[in-house]
Amino acid sequence: MASGNLRICFVTLFPEIVQAFVNSSILLRATRNKLVGFETVNPRDFTFDRNHKVDDSPYGGEPGMLIKAEPVALAIESLKLDSSARIIDLDPRGKIFEQSDSLELARCTEICFLCGHYEGIDHRVIELFASDCYSIGNFVVTGGEVPAMLIADSIVRQIPGTLGNPLSLNADSFSEANEGRLSAPNYTRPEVWRGVRVPEVLLSGNHEKIKSWRKSQSEEISLKRSIPLPSQTPDKEPGS
Numbered sequence: 075m076a077s078g079n080l081r082i083c084f085v086t087l088f089p090e091i092v093q094a095f096v097n098s099s100i101l102l103r104a105t106r107n108k109l110v111g112f113e114t115v116n117p118r119d120f121t122f123d124r125n126h127k128v129d130d131s132p133y134g135g136e137p138g139m140l141i142k143a144e145p146v147a148l149a150i151e152s153l154k155l156d157s158s159a160r161i162i163d164l165d166p167r168g169k170i171f172e173q174s175d176s177l178e179l180a181r182c183t184e185i186c187f188l189c190g191h192y193e194g195i196d197h198r199v200i201e202l203f204a205s206d207c208y209s210i211g212n213f214v215v216t217g218g219e220v221p222a223m224l225i226a227d228s229i230v231r232q233i234p235g236t237l238g239n240p241l242s243l244n245a246d247s248f249s250e251a252n253e254g255r256l257s258a259p260n261y262t263r264p265e266v267w268r269g270v271r272v273p274e275v276l277l278s279g280n281h282e283k284i285k286s287w288r289k290s291q292s293e294e295i296s297l298k299r300s301i302p303l304p305s306q307t308p309d310k311e312p313g314s
Contacts, residue, residue, distance in 0.1 A: 080110045080182065080233060082226055085149045086189040086219055087128065087141075089114035095223045104236045112226075115152055117145035129192055136193065143196035150186065150203055159184035162225070163200050164218035168207035171225055173254075175208065179225075180232035187226070189218030256301055258291035 084092045096112040104110045118126040129139040160182050210221045230236055261272040275287045293303055
């Protein structure tokens with residue numbers, strides 16, 4: 075059973091991948107500090123044939139194999155999630171996951187990721203259980219584990235006490251402190267590395283100049299990536 079203020083569960087055919095990920099770095103620290111607890115459940119444990127078969131051919135003659143509904147449904151139900159839990163399907167058809175989604179989900183108490191594989195999961199499971207459907211971009215990966223782990227990492231780092239220095243969040247790209255922009259480049263010692271110097275302004279000790287430099291760099295990089303600057307964000311229509 076997971077412990078911590080936030081419970082994150084993964085319904086996955088490959089729990090060892092997820093377990094290796096959450097048992098390292100920042101996520102491990104969050105677990106040890108009882109800020110979050112992680113669980114995995116494998117749909118194969120809810121099959122009743124000798125070979126623990128979880129997949130079958132899709133109706134309609136589509137190629138590939140599809141994960142059957144019942145093992146996934148039983149796996150979800152075994153977690154005994156609260157009615158307020160966010161059950162997240164990972165799919166290229168979903169909404170592109172953004173920082174605002176991460177901040178919202180960090181306020182939840184239970185999150186469950188449905189990690190599809192092969193050609194995905196029988197859509198009836200998504201219709202009956204999923205509260206959200208997210209994509210990590212306009213491309214396809216082999217399974218839902220990697221997208222789920224990326225999103226889980228993004229969520230957990232928002233929880234107070236997770237990062238060694240909480241001010242690190244303010245320096246993140248898309249943070250409120252950065253007004254939603256991408257962050258400026260960062261440098262550390264030595265001052266000269268392979269003939270490339272640290273920008274002089276960062277060595278000046280002039281905090282106002284440094285702040286101005288970081289902002290201009292942030293704006294320039296954001297514009298190149300077509301990230302809207304605060305002044306370019308369209309005003310909402312009255313009543314919207």
